[in-house]
Amino acid sequence: KAGVTQTPRYLIKTRGQQVTLSCSPISGHRSVSWYQQTPGQGLQFLFEYFSETQRNKGNFPGRFSGRQFSNSRSEMNVSTLELGDSALYLCASSTKQGLNTEAFFGQGTRLTVV
């Protein structure tokens, strides 16, 4: 069974640009969550999608947005990039069925804003 796949693995963008990151969840998983990981702040929750609907949202500005497609694949978009957006962006998928709440993580996309 394939794991969570995030593309691309590495990305360098210029301040002011926009970027789209992709996440393919494990087959059968309908929940996809996004996290930003930085050395100073640790893992911060961005948002969660379940069956194409945003179900939870963290405390990030509106420049951060996402969506989920009917096949459960998800994309995250950051517009007007700032230097502080440089981070490892992690995607996690889960079934959210019954007590099975385990989240499976991808390897992440490392975004560098210059």
Added chain:
Amino acid sequence: AQSVTQLGSHVSVSEGALVLLRCNYSSSVPPYLFWYVQYPNQGLQLLLKYTTGATLVKGINGFEAEFKKSETSFHLTKPSAHMSDAAEYFCAVSQNRDDKIIFGKGTRLHILP
């Protein structure tokens, strides 16, 4: 709102010694609790989780954790550290299966030869 506090951003133990990583949580309802491990340049991998039932939870790689409601704690232990245990460990909490998972800031475990 739920939150997680991990005591110690860095912990060093000798190979073969006891590993103890501390985690305290706050939650307004019975929590779901997790420990994840992250190796360099990798995503997070689940070590163990507590949802309901037995409060002592055994996970992979010889790790275990005990849910103590009275102390709002979920400390991670391993009787004998191995060099391969060197990684960053994250404690996490969720209020129910539909709620987001909130992570602590992580503890980097160093194993001394």
